[in-house]
Amino acid sequence: MFYFVDILGTIAFAISGVLVAMNKRMDIFGIIIIAFVTAIGGGTLRDVITGQTPVNWMLDITYTYVIIGASIFAIVLKNKINYLRTSLFLFDTIGIGLYTVVGVEKGIALGLHPILCIALGTVTACFGGVIRDMLCNEIPVIFRREIYATACLLGGVSYFVLSNFLGEQFTFVIAGIIVITVRLLAVKFNIALPNIYKI
Numbered sequence: 001m002f003y004f005v006d007i008l009g010t011i012a013f014a015i016s017g018v019l020v021a022m023n024k025r026m027d028i029f030g031i032i033i034i035a036f037v038t039a040i041g042g043g044t045l046r047d048v049i050t051g052q053t054p055v056n057w058m059l060d061i062t063y064t065y066v067i068i069g070a071s072i073f074a075i076v077l078k079n080k081i082n083y084l085r086t087s088l089f090l091f092d093t094i095g096i097g098l099y100t101v102v103g104v105e106k107g108i109a110l111g112l113h114p115i116l117c118i119a120l121g122t123v124t125a126c127f128g129g130v131i132r133d134m135l136c137n138e139i140p141v142i143f144r145r146e147i148y149a150t151a152c153l154l155g156g157v158s159y160f161v162l163s164n165f166l167g168e169q170f171t172f173v174i175a176g177i178i179v180i181t182v183r184l185l186a187v188k189f190n191i192a193l194p195n196i197y198k199i
Contacts, residue, residue: 006102009095009099010063011066013128014035014071015091016091023088028075035067038132039067041129042129043099089187093183095128096179097125097177099121100179101159103123122152126152146187151180
């Protein structure tokens with residue numbers, strides 16, 4: 001299940017990368033590059049800072065095939081999914097939900113403190129998008145007032161709370177859903193972090 005969720009997160013983030021790149025009117029090479037960095041950027045940073053090298057996607061060629069396949073899928077069906085703002089938001093939200101729990105579980109497997117596991121989950125979920133936005137000359141979502149990294153932190157905390165009452169698989173699924181739900185509700189009801197410049 002862990003591997004399956006990791007692949008789903010890779011697909012979601014690859015598609016979100018393709019949508020951003022197409023919105024910037026990049027050529028096919030640029031689109032594939034942005035898809036790659038969005039899909040594997042956070043996981044790569046996580047593996048590097050925890051000393052897990054070669055990094056995960058280099059040990060399993062499936063990730064490369066999945067990213068290329070998802071990119072081609074998004075390009076071919078661009079007219080179907082090219083409601084850019086909505087599609088990008090949905091795929092990005094699904095991606096952070098899935099990658100948060102993947103990162104937390106990686107930290108647990110390494111025997112790290114729960115706080116560090118939550119931090120790893122947040123890094124895994126957010127930093128592919130950070131790299132994507134920087135390459136596309138955008139202010140990364142994580143640095144705006146939107147509820148983004150906060151949703152990942154809440155999902156990570158809920159993982160450890162739920163693990164005291166539920167089995168691993170249920171905890172895994174529910175924590176991911178919490179991240180997605182918090183992000184969706186925050187955008188729907190325009191909930192944001194306080195603006196320190198108005199305090």
